[in-house]
Amino acid sequence: MNADFTSDPRGEIPGATMMRDAWDEEADVVVLGCGGAGAVAAITAYDAGAKVIVVEKGEFGGNTRLATMAFLCPTNNSLAREHIKALSFGRLGDDIIDVYVEWTSKNVEYIEQLGGEVETCFPGASFSPLPGSETMLRYRVSARAEGELGGESLWNLLSKNLQQRNIPVHRHTTANRIIRSADEVVGVVTQKEEKRFNIRARKAVVLATGGFEYNEELKREFLPAYPIFAYGNAGNTGDGIRLAQELGADLWHMNAVAAPMGYKFPEFQSAFIMRMPADGYIIVDQNGNRFCNETGLEHYSMWMSVTSFNTESLRFLRIPSYLIFDEQTRLAGPITRVGHGANRVYQWSPDNSQEVRRGWIKSGNSPVELANKLGIQATEKLTQTFQDYKEACKSGTDEKFGRSKETLVEFDSKSYGVPLWPCLLNTQGGPKRNARGEIVDVWGEPIKRLYGAGEVGSIWGFLYQSGGNLGECLGLGRLVGLNAAAELPLN
Ligand SMILES: Cc1cc2nc3c(=O)[nH]c(=O)nc-3n(C[C@H](O)[C@H](O)[C@H](O)COP(=O)(O)OP(=O)(O)OC[C@H]3O[C@@H](n4cnc5c(N)ncnc54)[C@H](O)[C@@H]3O)c2cc1C
Incomplete structure (x- = not known):
């Protein structure tokens, strides 16, 4: 299969000569990162009829597997909109708030569709004096196996659903580059040990590579103080930010974090x-x-x-x-x-x-x-x-x-x-998305066939509501999975 990589702005894609001649693999949707957001996007795209490949730098699970496991599921959409708007201190458009609330309010239903059971977490709102706080309800997936730690019950449910669908997850494989031909994303360069694999994405690439908690350069540059350490997955080094920046992505929420x-x-x-x-x-x-x-x-x-x-x-x-x-x-x-x-x-x-x-x-x-x-x-x-x-x-x-x-x-x-x-606990910043979950460039135009989900460019721009990140993985992960699967395939 041939691909034209000559539009790459730096003109120096590693192994470009080899890639002009061949892709190693092909899918409709290629998901980068196998944490909560990546898993949900992959499952949803698969259920919508797409052939999906997931690429994961580490073992799997990312921060999601290590989390406390509460996820947000508001019950009253108009109150939730009001509350998230207040938390954002003007950093979020109404369209993003609307889509977040619309999808996260169905999270409990979604967990049940995946075969999980939920229980309520207390307390709910992190900032109860702000309007609408009474609807910020949090849940967790009930533990099934004895000794399940942290976010494992949620992660185990997602992992089981990936396996039931036989969605291939390429573990210990790093996405190094997103390839664009003319103005469309067409695939990914990945690396496992010393070997490169080029994966063609007929419909879309979903970026779900998590935060930059372990990238000292990005932390120094964007966070208001230093040093700031981290509790979660050491593989979260902000790779997705660089991958998207290379294609001209705008960034948002780079100085927003949740950090006890x-x-x-x-x-x-x-x-x-x-x-x-x-x-x-x-x-x-x-x-x-x-x-x-x-x-x-x-x-x-x-x-x-x-x-x-x-x-x-x-x-x-x-x-x-x-x-x-x-x-x-x-x-x-x-x-x-x-x-x-x-x-x-x-x-x-x-x-x-x-x-x-x-x-x-x-x-x-x-x-x-x-x-x-x-x-x-x-x-x-x-x-x-x-x-x-x-x-x-x-x-x-x-x-x-x-x-x-x-x-x-x-x-x-x-x-x-x-x-x-x-x-x-997490960084919230990364490539900016529109209300369809597409990553946008510095002019606000979607980078065609490139979507983002989860912590890599999360909606949380200022104050953070507990359960808001896993809520986003479950809610907007589905939106992105559906939209990616609905793209018309490349020839
Ligand atoms: C201790 C702890 C407790 C938390 N508790 C909660 C909670 O109760 N509720 C809540 O909402 N949030 C919580 N959070 C935050 C929440 O866990 C994360 O925001 C959420 O899991 C992010 O999901 P994600 O899928 O975006 O990223 P992750 O789950 O981190 O997954 C990203 C994956 O991408 C992979 N990756 C990175 N770079 C590449 C690359 N170049 N190529 C391929 N793969 C790559 C990583 O290895 C990782 O597996 C907690 C976080 C921590 C650390």
Whole structure:
């Protein structure tokens, strides 16, 4: 089969000579990335009659397999539109909001069609003061197998559906290039180990390669602070962004992320998420000062409280910050969500004692001793902060930060500390899409036969609603699968 690659702007496609003569494989729809969005797009395109091939750089499952597993399914479409509009702070057109709500509101029905069962997750809305929040309901796929971790029950359901349809998934195969002939996308260059495979897409290519949580260059360039670590799949290096940019794609939402605070230790590439088992804790900056209402921080936007740059000390004074807690809190349970994210096989000890022994968590019998061990220079300031916090607990009023009375728990004698970093659950930015899920160029024109789904250019442009990403994979993954399958085939 012949293809004309001469329209490539750089004129230097790897192996171009060979590709002019032959494609190695052919399908109607080629899906890049086998996480939630890719799997849903592939299943839907297949069910609409298309021959589908999925290309996956790693094993499979991406962030989807590691997720907590809540997905959004609003019940009242007009309230959901109002709410998402408020969350977006003007970064989303009404047409995108409409299509998101239309498709995600059928997510429960879709899971049932795939043979899954759902259960409700609590609480629903991440930002309940915004209008329409009461409809932001979240669900998860009920676990079938004992010991299913994280997002595995959702992933296992999608994986089973891929297998039932015999949709080929080329694992450990990286999409390196999207090929365009004249003004249409016609296929993909992929690589497995040293070998290249050129796959022709008769109808469309769907980009579903996830986020850029592990691409240091993109994070430095687009996120408001650095370093920012990550909890999920190390294969998410923003490849799809580069692939689409090469074809002239516009980008959107590049500085939007969901990033609760967490811990990063050299032994692990990924971070551990902060989750406190009791209220006896504070967070301080590198000067030993508290700077927020610790127990009132919204989970996904926590990172927003640490990204300000201090122009006197010329540092991000809150990166890292320090989590400080007392003995009772240490004994109350793990200070992380166990069985979560890429480090989920690590057995965190129930009383955090093993992590103290490992030297991840430092301990001190006084604020000065703790400050010295943590490397906080301002030892006196930390002592003062302990004192101020003690007084706030006694009076039941946190004048500076408004922490609620019931969470003002006084420290007992011994205290513990650990550096705290902003860490990504996901990045939201990537190639911009229109309401049909087509990737658009810098002039707003669709790049013909190129679609996008999931985290690579997600709709979430500012505040993030929990369950919104998996909701998007399930909802807009279907839209994209249908539209890709409906393209007229190339000759
Ligand atoms: C710990 C954790 C908990 C989370 N909890 C939730 C939650 O409860 N609810 C929610 O909505 N969201 C949650 N998220 C976010 C959510 O998991 C992701 O946004 C979502 O799974 C993204 O799906 P995706 O299909 O777009 O990408 P992924 O599932 O990440 O899949 C992308 C795939 O593309 C592959 N890939 C990358 N580059 C290439 C390439 N060049 N060629 C071929 N393949 C490539 C990757 O290997 C990966 O398998 C969580 C994330 C984490 C890390």
